[in-house]
Amino acid sequence: MSIRRQPLVTGEMYHVYNRGVDKRDIFSDKKDIYRFVESIKEFNREDNIKSLSNLRKSKNISENSQIVALPLSGEKLVEVIGYCLNPNHFHFILKQVTDNGISKFMHKLQGGYSYYYNIKNARSGSLFQGKFKSQIIIDENYFNKLIGYVNKNYLIHNIPPNKNDLVFSGDFEYENNKFNIISKKEGSNILEILGGVNKFKKHCDEIVSIVREERGLKSLLEDEDLSVIIESLPDSGKASI
Helix, strand or coil: CCCCCCCCCCCCEEEEEEEEHHHCCCCCCHHHHHHHHHHHHHCCCCCCCCCHHHHHHHCCCCCCCCCCCCCCCCCCCEEEEEEEECCCEEEEEEEECCCCHHHHHHHHHHHHHHHHHHHHCCCCCCCECCCCEEEECCCHHHHHHHHHHHHCHHHCEECCHHHHHHCEECHHHHHCCCCCCCCHHHHHHHHHHHCCHHHHHHHHHHHHHHHHHHHCCEECCCCCCHHHHHHHCCCCCCCCC
16 A cells, blocks of 8 residues: 555545654654654745755744744645654645645655754665655545544554653644644544544544554554554544545
8 A cells, every 4th residue: 555556636635654764763852853843834835945944044043943833835735634743653644735745745844854864863864764655545434543543643552651752643733623733724624523622532532442452552663554454443433524
């Protein structure tokens, strides 16, 4: 399911994910998380941005700032509907809103972050395990399972206590009804369909509980067959895509 034999279709939603090469960590500290989150926001446009550092300087924003909201210009490439950043991998639910939007967005995101990470850590070479992987979300049932699996993915894994601060996920945005990375329009629609914040949380927690019961709590270094995991889950939820 990681090979894209067909082009990504505008208007469709996809589960997009990748991990560090050789299963290495892609986030070493909070600064890395903040940088990646900023990159998600800033690279989600048609405009070319060669350097977030230069963009910060042009707006008189310190490099030591955490998550900043720089003014967006240009048409969006994707709508973010779900995400989870774990120490050595990430998951997104993305809706493509412009032609080739997901590919452009992920190319800029992975390339820009890899450049930053390599400079920061005096390393060279690939940071991610090749191109991003994607799976089209084929129907509402698949989406209902995925919305819990992705936004609470950190609970699927046995993350060491000393790496718990290297997690950043979309469940906080949904459960507080405060959308930052996630599209406010898409997120609000999902909350409305599922019956509000509390029912959203219950739905996602049930998905996590089922996965953990069937598979056990997996190490971050263990591979996941996502097609088997998601499709094996029982039907759940009422979100309409």
